[in-house]
Amino acid sequence: MITITDLRKVYRQKGRDVVALDGVSLSVAKGRIHGIIGHSGAGKSTLVRCLTLLDRPTSGSVAIDGREMADISDRDLLTARRRIGMVFQHANLFDSRTTAANVAYPLELMGTPRAEVKEKVDRLLGIVGLKEFAGAYPAQLSGGQKQRVGIARALAADPDVLLCDEPTSALDPKTTDEILELIKDVRDRLGLTVLIITHEMGVVKQACDSVSLLEAGRIIEHGDLADVVSDQQGRLSHALLPLPNELPHDLPPGTVMELLYSGQHAVEPVISALSRRFNLDVNVLAGSIEDLGGSQFAHLRIQLPEGTDIPAITEYLTSAGVSTTTKEA
Numbered sequence: 001m002i003t004i005t006d007l008r009k010v011y012r013q014k015g016r017d018v019v020a021l022d023g024v025s026l027s028v029a030k031g032r033i034h035g036i037i038g039h040s041g042a043g044k045s046t047l048v049r050c051l052t053l054l055d056r057p058t059s060g061s062v063a064i065d066g067r068e069m070a071d072i073s074d075r076d077l078l079t080a081r082r083r084i085g086m087v088f089q090h091a092n093l094f095d096s097r098t099t100a101a102n103v104a105y106p107l108e109l110m111g112t113p114r115a116e117v118k119e120k121v122d123r124l125l126g127i128v129g130l131k132e133f134a135g136a137y138p139a140q141l142s143g144g145q146k147q148r149v150g151i152a153r154a155l156a157a158d159p160d161v162l163l164c165d166e167p168t169s170a171l172d173p174k175t176t177d178e179i180l181e182l183i184k185d186v187r188d189r190l191g192l193t194v195l196i197i198t199h200e201m202g203v204v205k206q207a208c209d210s211v212s213l214l215e216a217g218r219i220i221e222h223g224d225l226a227d228v229v230s231d232q233q234g235r236l237s238h239a240l241l242p243l244p245n246e247l248p249h250d251l252p253p254g255t256v257m258e259l260l261y262s263g264q265h266a267v268e269p270v271i272s273a274l275s276r277r278f279n280l281d282v283n284v285l286a287g288s289i290e291d292l293g294g295s296q297f298a299h300l301r302i303q304l305p306e307g308t309d310i311p312a313i314t315e316y317l318t319s320a321g322v323s324t325t326t327k328e329a
C-alpha cells in the first residue's frame, strides 16, 4: 500500500516560488492499479521524483506499507528506492548488455549471488514473455520488447510498488495494449501496488482501477473508475466517456438530453423501452459505451421531439437508474 499525505514541492526559480505540488494526498491499496492523469505542467514528473526520492518534497509524507520514505537518510536511500520499481517511457537499457544482463543489473548492484541472479532473471523473463530473447541485445528488440525488459528489470529487486511513468507513450496502440495487459498480469501474479502516471485517458480506461486528476499541483478529482464516471458533472466522467462538443447544425426543434447509465442498465435496451413506453421517436445523436473497471457504462446524447413531457421522461429514466441532463436544441 502506498500513502501520500499533503505532499508539497516548491521550487525557487529566479527569486520566486514555483509550487509544483500543492498538497497532494492519495492512498492506493495493495494490488490495485491507480492512474494519475494530468496535462503538461500539472506536476506529474515532480510527483515521480518525490516518490522515488530523486527530489526531496518541501513537506508532506510518502509511506509504503506504513513506512515513511521522506524520513530516510541519504545513506539508506538506495535500499529505500528498491521498494519502488520504476518503469519509464523509454526502457533506457544498456546497449552493450543482453536482455538477461540488463535484468540482472540491479541484482548485481545489490551483490546477489550468481546462481540466485540466474534463477531470478530466468523467472522474470518468463513472466514478461522474453525467455527466448535472453541473449539478444537491445538493438535486436522491438520497442515493446525493450519495455518488457524494462518491466522485468523493475521487478528484479522485489519492489512493493511499481511506478510507471508514461509507460506506453512511445508505443503504437497494439503494443500499448500488450504492455498494459502485462502490467495487469504482473499485478495479479505478484500482488503489487501499481501507480501509472500518464497523460493518456486510454491508459486509465484500459488498465486502472482508480484514478486521480492532477491539475496545477493539486488532485482535483479522484476515485474508483466506476465512481468518477458516474459523476456526470465531473471532468473525468466526460473524459472517460466523451461525446462531441458540437450538436448537428440542422437539428429540428426538440429537447436534447444526455443519459449516463451503468452496470446492468448499460446492457438493457433503455432507449427502445423509453420509445415504446412513451410512444416516442428517439433520435440518438452521439454515444460512448465502454467497459470501465469491470462494468459497462453508456453515455448517450438523444433528441426528443417537440412537445415531449420531459419531466415524465426524466422521472422514468431516473427510476430506471439513468442520470440525465437536458437542454433545448
Ligand SMILES: Nc1ncnc2c1ncn2[C@@H]1O[C@H](COP(=O)(O)OP(=O)(O)OP(=O)(O)O)[C@@H](O)[C@H]1O
Binding pocket: 011, 012, 013, 018, 019, 020, 038, 039, 040, 041, 042, 043, 044, 045, 046, 047
Ligand atoms: N527544477 C524545477 N525548477 C523550477 N520549476 C520547476 C522545476 N521542475 C518543475 N518545475 C515546475 O513545476 C511545475 C510542474 O512541472 P512538472 O514537470 O512536474 O509537470 P508535468 O506534469 O510532469 O509536465 P510534463 O508532462 O510536461 O513533463 C511546472 O510549472 C514546472 O515549470
